[in-house]
Amino acid sequence: GDSVTQMEGPVTLSEEAFLTINCTYTATGYPSLFWYVQYPGEGLQLLLKATKADDKGSNKGFEATYRKETTSFHLEKGSVQVSDSAVYFCALGDDKIIFGKGTRLHILP
Amino acid sequence: GAVVSQHPSWVICKSGTSVKIECRSLDFQATTMFWYRQFPKQSLMLMATSNEGSKATYEQGVEKDKFLINHASLTLSTLTVTSAHPEDSSFYICSARQESFNTEAFFGQGTRLTVV
Numbered sequence: 001g002d003s004v005t006q007m008e009g010p011v012t013l014s015e016e017a018f019l020t021i022n023c024t025y026t027a028t029g030y031p032s033l034f035w036y037v038q039y040p041g042e043g044l045q046l047l048l049k050a051t052k053a054d055d056k057g058s059n060k061g062f063e064a065t066y067r068k069e070t071t072s073f074h075l076e077k078g079s080v081q082v083s084d085s086a087v088y089f090c091a092l093g094d095d096k097i098i099f100g101k102g103t104r105l106h107i108l109p
Numbered sequence: 110g111a112v113v114s115q116h117p118s119w120v121i122c123k124s125g126t127s128v129k130i131e132c133r134s135l136d137f138q139a140t141t142m143f144w145y146r147q148f149p150k151q152s153l154m155l156m157a158t159s160n161e162g163s164k165a166t167y168e169q170g171v172e173k174d175k176f177l178i179n180h181a182s183l184t185l186s187t188l189t190v191t192s193a194h195p196e197d198s199s200f201y202i203c204s205a206r207q208e209s210f211n212t213e214a215f216f217g218q219g220t221r222l223t224v225v
Contacts, residue, residue, distance in 0.1 A: 032211045043202070044216040051211065089153070096166075097143060097204070097214050101152040 002027045006090045006100035013080055014108050021075040021103050023064075023090035031094040033057075033066050033073040038087045038102070047075075047088070082107045111137045113205050115217025122193055122224055130188045130220045132203030138183035139205035143214060144176070147200040159186055193224040 006023040013019060025033065035047040035057070048057030053068035062077045073090060085107045090100040112135040122128045132142060141160050145153040157173075159165040159180035167173045175197075177189040186205070190197055200221050204214035 032213070034213055036216075043218040044204075046213050046215070049213055093213070094211055096155060096158045097206075098155060099145075099153045101150075 002031065002092060002094070002098050004090050004092055004098055004100035006088075006103055008101075008103070009087075010104040010106055012106045012108065015082055016079045017107075019075070019077040019080045019084075019105070021088055021090075021105070023073045023075065023100060025071050025073065025090075025092050027071075027092055027094070029094050031092040033064070034091040034093060034097070035062070035064055035073070035075050036089040036091060036099075038089065040086070044089065080105075080107050082109050111135075111205075111207075111215040113139075113203065113215045113217045115203050115220055117220060118218060119221040120223070122222070124194055124224055125192055127189055127191045128193060128222060130190075130201055130203070130222075132186045132188070132205065132217050134184045134205045134215070137205075137207050139186070140183070140207055141214075142180055142186040142203060142205045144178060144186075144188050145202045145204070147202055147219065153202065156188075190222065193222070195224045198222055198224045 003026045032051045034049045036044045037047045038044050048059040050057040050066035056065045064075045087102045087104045089102045114133045116131045144156045156171045157165045157167045165178035180186040202219040204216045206214040
């Protein structure tokens, strides 16, 4: 069945550092891909999405490109801030939405 | 963005009793709703997918007689945990989407269930 694998956390970075959170997927069809974020004490929010191969999703300085050849959707940000500290989930969606295990990100001032 | 409201946000119940959790889409019609269970250390496990007016589709290993899902309208789905036991204590999250395929879902705030 469909599945999502993302890098284990926690990830700890200093403010203004470059961020990459790896995500790879297995799917039989051509799903949409998503990154969701869960800030402390809050519910999940959609961060960005891509619906087909080579699409790039972007929001709040975060980017991810749908790479069909490597079945990947890595999340990147050029300069992280303390306010980016949260748990990030990679997900794929066709008839249902499947999540990776989440990556906790800590940004130090 | 679209708003999904989940109620209650927390509930404590005695072993053997049943508890109902509601999930409402407030500003859109939800063709599909999902129920997840979030375990410690973050991971979300999909429990079931429900489409309005039809029976829910349960994931492997999820007891459909224990976790009753009703998607009675395009704005409301309910999860009833029947004969709850302490091992059912968890964080339950619903989500909803307008289309049945390939679109993003919007999430409720979750319900913390504690069975004593």
